[in-house]
Amino acid sequence: MEMEFIPIDYDYFDYEGRNYVKVYGRNKEYKKICIIDSCPIYLWAILKDGVTEKLTKELVKEIETIKLDTKGRKTKVEKVEIHEKNFLGKKVKALKIFATNHKDLQDVASQIDSPLVDKRRGYDLNYVTTYIIEKKLYPLTWYKIFGELLHNSNEFGGMDQILNVDFVIKLNRKKIEKKQENFVPKTLAYDLETDSLKPENGEILMFSLVGKNYKKVVSWKKSKTDNKNVVFVENEKELLKKFVELVKEYSPDFLIGYNSDHFDLPFLKERAKKNKIKLPLGIDNSDPKISRGKTLAGKISGITHIDLIKFIRTAYAQYMQSETLSLNEVSKEFLNDAKKDFKIKHSSKIEEKSWKNYYEYNLHDSVLTLKLFEKFWPDLLEFTKIIKEPTFEISRNGLSKQIESYLLHNLEKYNEIPEKRPTNNEIGFRQNSGGVEGAFVYEPKPGLYKELVMFDFTSMHTSIIISYNISKGTLTTNKKNSYESPEIEKDGIKKKYYFAKEPGFFPLLLKEIFEKRKQYKKEYKKNPNVITKARSNAFKVLSASAHGYIGFYGARYYSLESSSAILAFVRQFNKETIEKIEKKKHKVIYGDTDSVAFTRNESSKKEIKKLLKKLNDDLPGVMHLELEDFFKRGLWVTTRSGKIGAKKKYALISENDIIKIRGFETVRRDWCPLARKTQDKILRLILIEGNEKKALEYVKEIINKIKTREIKKEELMIKSQLKKPIAEYKAISPTVVAAKKMKEKGIPVNVGSPIEYYIAEYNGKSKLVRDKIKLPDEKNKYNIEYYLEKQMLPSVENIFQVFNINIKEITEGKKQEKLGKWF
């Protein structure tokens, strides 16, 4: 039979010792389809140089005899082929060794220990990845498929009878559909409310499900409500059964939660266990699987379970204003909507009349989650299509994994054998090999400047990699016909690295990404919509992560030499650009990595653009310097020590009155809102009006309010985050103390949890800040001295210093030295 088909979720199973893939998806009538298929399973043995044909043939014969009988499986080498391949850009002769079961490839590889074999590769890819590479059945792409309908068939042990889908098809062949129609997936968001954050301590009170024209809250805590979407069951056990029943009935492609890998799905699973029932959510009636690891991932067979927080974290967090990734803040930023007001309490303490609000609250969380999914769906779709991994992985992978997947799915064009993942030993070695010298930061000259210009390099690291053909594979000792890096000093030894001019697959692939980035950016500008934006953004993210990937210890194509060469070029180009601009008699104020800011000294904008063009004419390859903007004013301050200009800290106002504040306390979460807002205000007064006097008056006013206790406590909360488990801290900082306090009160504290506290008055002798910490709900008077000395003054002091105003003297009175001065 033939049918249209769009692959969504990939899974695999073993049948009679062989591997098969189940690909779940839809046809155009929205019927749920599962395709069963398989692909060749093999690894590569790269032969040493100059192995004769005779020896090769003998080796092939030897390898063909390999048989394994481990882990209850019988695997053997089924055939061996001889191929001309590339490995890291070099031509090699390699044996393609086909085996019975993918899970045994590693063991087969370790059986091949002939001295003729240089390296063994390609045994460490996921089976699903291998399948997609081999069969080119790409996720979220429309196909016409041809195959055999399995209906009450005995094939694969009667698989088709277990699967809750409309059609099970054994795939024969497929072709890509010319017209790639938009696919709107069937989505369902869910959220739980529980009596505890730990499944061992509390029951699930209710859950909500929200899909298109579908809203439901199910609870066993019966109370009056007008909301017709709320239904009741008898107890938690029935609630769990209802969850499974409703999800199955709805049959979503994507089941979406927020933080659900860590909370909702494991909670459901644990409570099912407690109630001694199964949770057969899978299309094959299997229970969800929570994979262990540093980060949990909840997988449901046949339904793509998405934990949105993860995708937002990797793909979006860097561009976001929100200070945490809580559902509430993220919804505010992206949806202009927020969670419903409801103070969560233990169910025993919830008043009868409040339950209806709790139901609403629960429902709205799923509404927000679904809306966020819809917001990010274009991005998930484009990332999936570009990288060619299932959305399940795409939504959870970090940046390095994304770029690596892109590489693996594109190696074939270059006839490349994939490099292996580093072993734990190699990772350890890489981590201990020390860092490389990073970029150059120009020490700014503190002051308020007028008529500024900023230039910056477009995708600097990436364009350097492309222009100088830098990568693990192109690194060479041959100085002829090579690009030479600037001199690099490490451990007192000076050296240069060389990279062959013959283009390598890594820089070429990166060039492809780089050019697509440009192309889709143009397309987006010409035709702005969510899809063109998402496509442009996906290539931007991939392009920007390339250098980080090369220097990442877990990368297959890690190269310390490449990374240090790239950064040496970065320093060189920045310094050269600064010199060239100075030669034109402009005063350079600041520069960091890929940017230069200077005053234009009455030069016209036209002249500046001419200068830019001239600078660009001298640049090699795809390197490009662009005009970031013209700025009316810009402010740089000294460091706290007061002598030198502070790097990574400045404020600018463009000619269109757009204010850009970098590094100042204003943008730092670990300063209290009062200090941040006051600093922001005075920066604005200075930038917009150039009026430091008005700014001074404003600060005096605030200082008075602090002294007279007119400041609201919310304005004084200091936020921070735990970056590791409490026990691992060597230093007992205020954050750690606050976290411990929270824990004592039964508030769960995990890595990444936001910690919030304020500094209170204290009668004891201690001078330590940590002894004065109060949590937001602990009543006390705020510590006037602390907020003046450690928050307010430090945040504005250096700004006024630029105008030769000593704020400390003004507010304290010149001669007072002791702290009594404030009263």
Add this chain to the structure above:
DNA sequence: AACTCCAGCCACTT
């Protein structure tokens, strides 16, 4: 007890 110095830490910028 009061000081200096810096490790440890977090949140930034690029």
Add this chain to the structure above:
DNA sequence: TGCAAGTGGCTGGAGTT
């Protein structure tokens, strides 16, 4: 394990006077 290095500036603790 899950992209990099450079920077500012706080806090607490060790060491010194």
